[in-house]
Amino acid sequence: MTPRGRLALALGCATYLAAWxxxxxxxxxxxxxxxxxxxxxxxWTRLAGRPTELRRRLPGGDRFSGDDVHVRLELAWDKRxxxxxxxxxxxxxxxxxxxxVHTHGATSYVLEGLGRGRYxxxxxTAVIEDPFGFDRVELELSAPGALLVYPRLVVLERLFxxxxxxxxDGRRLLLRRPSGFDLHSVREYQQGESLRMVHWRSTAKRxxxxxxxxxxxxxxxxxxxxxxxxxxVVGQSFEVQVRAAGSILLAHARRGRRAVLVVNSLQxxxxxxxxxxxxxxxxxDLLAAVEPAEGPPLTALLGDEAGAAARALELAVVTASxxxxxxxxxxxxxxSHRNVSLVLVDAATFGGGEPRRFAxxxxxxxxxxxxxxxxxxxxxAAVLAPSANDREAAHG
Numbered sequence: 001m002t003p004r005g006r007l008a009l010a011l012g013c014a015t016y017l018a019a020w021x022x023x024x025x026x027x028x029x030x031x032x033x034x035x036x037x038x039x040x041x042x043x044w045t046r047l048a049g050r051p052t053e054l055r056r057r058l059p060g061g062d063r064f065s066g067d068d069v070h071v072r073l074e075l076a077w078d079k080r081x082x083x084x085x086x087x088x089x090x091x092x093x094x095x096x097x098x099x100x101v102h103t104h105g106a107t108s109y110v111l112e113g114l115g116r117g118r119y120x121x122x123x124x125t126a127v128i129e130d131p132f133g134f135d136r137v138e139l140e141l142s143a144p145g146a147l148l149v150y151p152r153l154v155v156l157e158r159l160f161x162x163x164x165x166x167x168x169d170g171r172r173l174l175l176r177r178p179s180g181f182d183l184h185s186v187r188e189y190q191q192g193e194s195l196r197m198v199h200w201r202s203t204a205k206r207x208x209x210x211x212x213x214x215x216x217x218x219x220x221x222x223x224x225x226x227x228x229x230x231x232x233v234v235g236q237s238f239e240v241q242v243r244a245a246g247s248i249l250l251a252h253a254r255r256g257r258r259a260v261l262v263v264n265s266l267q268x269x270x271x272x273x274x275x276x277x278x279x280x281x282x283x284x285d286l287l288a289a290v291e292p293a294e295g296p297p298l299t300a301l302l303g304d305e306a307g308a309a310a311r312a313l314e315l316a317v318v319t320a321s322x323x324x325x326x327x328x329x330x331x332x333x334x335x336s337h338r339n340v341s342l343v344l345v346d347a348a349t350f351g352g353g354e355p356r357r358f359a360x361x362x363x364x365x366x367x368x369x370x371x372x373x374x375x376x377x378x379x380x381a382a383v384l385a386p387s388a389n390d391r392e393a394a395h396g
Contacts, residue, residue: 001042005134009038041134054087054124054143063149065116065239072108075101075126086127088138092119092146098127111147116239118289119147148288151243154381156251161316161341161370162386186210222259223312224249225301227319229264230292235350237320238292240374244343245318246287247384249273253280260308261286265295270308299325302333314339320347327360334369341370343384349376 001009012034019027053076063069073087087107088098094111101107111119124141186202189209202210226245228238245261252259253276261283263269269290271283295301298319302309309315315333319326322344334340342364348356361371374383 001038002129002133002136004132005038005041008034008132008134012038037132038134041130041132044130045128045135045137054126054141056121056143056145058145058147063114063147065149065152066113067149069111069114069147069149070108071111073099073101073106075105085129087141088123088125088127089121090123091121093117094119101126114147114149116149116151116242116288117291119149121145121147148285150284150288151239151246153243153247153250154384155254156247156381156385158386159248159251159341160372160384160386161314161339221257221312222252222314222316223262223309224252224259225262225264225298225309225315225317225319226290227264227298227317227321228290228292228295229298229319229321230294232320232347233292234320234347234353235376237345237347237350240350240380241318241320241343241345242287242290243380244345244374244384245316246284247380248316248318248343249283250276250280253283260312262301262307262309263290264298264301265290265293268295268301268307272308297323297325299323299329302326302329314341316341316343318343318345320345322358322360324360327364330364330369331367334364334367340368342372344371344373346373346375 012031015027015034016031018024019031055074055076057072057074059070075087086098086100088096090096091111097109099107099109121143124143126139126141128137128139129135186199187210189198189211193211197211199210224245226241249259249261253273256275258272258274260270260272263286269286271279271286273279273283298317298321301307302315302317304310315330315338317326317330317340319342330340330342344358344361346356348354355375358373361373364371372383374380
């Protein structure tokens with residue numbers, strides 16, 4: 001029963017008592033009428049058709065940040081009885097949404113200007129209410145689903161990391177084979193083998209010399225690392241990080257380069273991309289759903305020799321936080337003849353602050369790393385692509 005129904009019932013009781021106390025016969029019909037209205041409302045909601053199914057229809061095709069999404073709901077129930085009046089849905093971070101239902105059982109609404117993200121339809125409830133609003137029944141419906149809204153990426157023909165010192169005198173190293181060696185197994189030491197191949201842990205365990213048996217294994221050409229540190233996020237700065245990481249990954253995928261997207265979060269989610277077809281779709285799904293989350297320091301991820309970021313031939317890091325440890329790690333990688341690039345999002349500008357000065361950027365550039373800084377209102381395509389002067393220097 002709704003608050004209005006309880007009020008009507010209380011008013012009916014008060015009217016009946018007043019009629020009895022003062023002997024006012026005209027008040028009896030008023031009291032009985034209120035009782036009857038509440039009773040009829042109760043019967044209405046109990047006899048109304050119970051929805052058996054909720055179908056949610058979303059438009060086909062991809063949806064990108066800022067798009068409006070039209071959602072159509074269709075309820076199935078016994079059409080001889082009154083229909084539910086409202087469908088209430090819990091839609092992820094959008095919260096609760098109530099939508100009136102038409103008499104034919106279908107309704108629709110528009111989610112306007114959705115931002116990037118994964119919107120799960122967590123709960124759905126059909127609300128049946130009488131015309132007077134005296135009684136209400138709520139029925140849980142099973143209608144799971146999710147809506148993915150992708151980031152708006154920019155198409156880059158060339159990257160800022162392919163100019164200047166990081167381009168190796170303007171020439172791409174296309175003949176570098178993405179391979180390396182992984183530990184396959186251990187075996188007994190044979191006379192004449194180098195002691196550098198000894199696997200000391202197995203040797204200590206078995207009490208005899210054991211050597212490592214290695215196998216050639218493929219390496220990803222490019223690792224794109226997206227830092228999801230929530231402490232560095234200001235306003236929409238993380239959205240720019242996602243767009244930058246996705247745009248760089250797309251540029252490599254369109255060229256058919258083996259790449260891997262690594263998210264620095266507690267789960268260390270990653271997705272390999274071998275082409276701009278099927279593999280790319282999985283990476284795009286990850287970019288749509290990723291959110292800032294606590295995780296290990298970015299330096300720990302880059303220092304993990306068994307991780308995808310450390311094994312790749314080239315490294316592109318997208319972050320909003322530049323710690324001394326990260327600078328050391330990137331300088332070491334660049335000085336070891338590895339192509340290293342950094343996209344640094346100046347988060348302070350997304351909160352209305354002044355642009356920051358990063359003194360360590362000069363050190364990174366001196367070591368041969370390619371560096372760009374992205375600030376609020378910057379044209380991402382112009383920042384990530386080399387300027388005309390850079391192209392001339394790379395080919396000069």
